[in-house]
Amino acid sequence: MRIYPILILIQFALTKLPTNFEFGVSTAAYQIEGAWLEGGKSLSVWDNLVHSGAVIDNSTGDVAADSFHKYPEDIALMKEYGIKNYRMSVAWARIIPHGNKGTPINMQAIQHYRTQFKALLRAGIVPYVTLYHNVMPANLYINGTGYVDPDFPDDFAYYGEVCFEHFGDLVKNWFTFNEPWVQAISVSGTEEDLKDKPYKATHSILLAHAKTVEIYRKKYKPIQQGQIGIVLNTEVYYPKDPNKQSDIDAAIRGRTFQLDWYAHPLLTGDYPELMKKIVGDRLPKFTDEEKKLLNGSMDFYAFNSYFPLLAESEEYTPIGFNRDRAAKFSKDPKWRISDMDWGVYARSFYDILMFTHNTWLKNTNLEVYIAESGTAVKEPDIKSALNDMLRIDYLQTYMEEMVNAMNEGVKVTKFFVWSLLDNFEWNSGLSKKFGLVRVQYDENQKRIPKNSIAWYYALIKDFGQ
Numbered sequence: 001m002r003i004y005p006i007l008i009l010i011q012f013a014l015t016k017l018p019t020n021f022e023f024g025v026s027t028a029a030y031q032i033e034g035a036w037l038e039g040g041k042s043l044s045v046w047d048n049l050v051h052s053g054a055v056i057d058n059s060t061g062d063v064a065a066d067s068f069h070k071y072p073e074d075i076a077l078m079k080e081y082g083i084k085n086y087r088m089s090v091a092w093a094r095i096i097p098h099g100n101k102g103t104p105i106n107m108q109a110i111q112h113y114r115t116q117f118k119a120l121l122r123a124g125i126v127p128y129v130t131l132y133h134n135v136m137p138a139n140l141y142i143n144g145t146g147y148v149d150p151d152f153p154d155d156f157a158y159y160g161e162v163c164f165e166h167f168g169d170l171v172k173n174w175f176t177f178n179e180p181w182v183q184a185i186s187v188s189g190t191e192e193d194l195k196d197k198p199y200k201a202t203h204s205i206l207l208a209h210a211k212t213v214e215i216y217r218k219k220y221k222p223i224q225q226g227q228i229g230i231v232l233n234t235e236v237y238y239p240k241d242p243n244k245q246s247d248i249d250a251a252i253r254g255r256t257f258q259l260d261w262y263a264h265p266l267l268t269g270d271y272p273e274l275m276k277k278i279v280g281d282r283l284p285k286f287t288d289e290e291k292k293l294l295n296g297s298m299d300f301y302a303f304n305s306y307f308p309l310l311a312e313s314e315e316y317t318p319i320g321f322n323r324d325r326a327a328k329f330s331k332d333p334k335w336r337i338s339d340m341d342w343g344v345y346a347r348s349f350y351d352i353l354m355f356t357h358n359t360w361l362k363n364t365n366l367e368v369y370i371a372e373s374g375t376a377v378k379e380p381d382i383k384s385a386l387n388d389m390l391r392i393d394y395l396q397t398y399m400e401e402m403v404n405a406m407n408e409g410v411k412v413t414k415f416f417v418w419s420l421l422d423n424f425e426w427n428s429g430l431s432k433k434f435g436l437v438r439v440q441y442d443e444n445q446k447r448i449p450k451n452s453i454a455w456y457y458a459l460i461k462d463f464g465q
């Protein structure tokens, strides 16, 4: 076992964290599982994408960290390092290969995940399961439909229900979608399509979420006694020049067209007024019944926020999302830059927590979950990976700002580090390293714990957990 040598002098050692505060780690199926052609799984959109050469380093998730086979090692590592909460996702294309509502369930996948959940529970680790972490069965994406297919909400709700039915005795914490905003703005199509496609995609994802939550709450929650929510994401927007009104407005639009677009309907039942005004008829409308379903469709508020941006006003020509948001973004030269080329500025974490609290959460009982927090560090070899001080610094400073927000009333109760393992980082392939544990891809996916996991262990122990 790796021991972190330095005494932890973190501010929140002084703070009394609530007794329900817990630490965990996060992963996602496509990013770590591999086994792309095993266990009765069908092809997913990402399988097809990576095999069309879309990824920078030409890597794929075909094997990734091979956690489909090596999950017992992952569980052993978590146990060794005192980690008691594991956020993972299940793969839709494994569980319902065809994707659509009513199509057959792949019992091999059900067995596989049940064995994994049981192994987690035996090790004293609580599973937090995301149904949809960015990856759709390819069959649902024929002709680029996917989210905007009118059947998408029902297909998704069917998938959700299959998971509740088959895993709900073991899994008590569910997230419907991970970062739906990223999905909605990545839709492709002609210029004509893109006038409103991100708005239609968001609308459909929100309805899919609300339907699935309704099913869980009505049919499964009373028996299974679990909880369900969604993981939102947002950058933290600041005006480039705080004294310039057009920059202030651009920062507000940046946030509104990302966080508020989702948080507002989920916490109040409808889209933000500013979006209605700017997008007009291209923004779909909810019926009164849908508004009711959406409003409060989460048992906790979970989100990810990785980096800040400076905003200024910008005009774009084609009608669509960019023209509506009318902002361009840059980085403050004072920010350190991570290996993802993202600014590192811990105070932004405090700012976004406070904004969310003051805008939507302070009059609710919702606990806040940080579903992911972490940073990519350049680690070309094992030696550099072992000594990942920049990751420790990132996590420590972000957690300190979280504690500052908690001291002002924000009810954070869970913090999941992204990520347990180095993994397949979407368009950046295997080249970016987010793990507390290195995965040596050329040595049969060997796991090598970095200093950061030893630091995390010491921190968790410090809190008597």
Ligand code: BGC
Residues within 6 Å of the ligand: 028, 031, 178, 179, 233, 304, 372, 418, 425, 426, 434
């Ligand atoms: C996603 C992860 C991703 C991480 C780092 C989040 O947006 O949920 O899948 O790996 O950020 O980019």
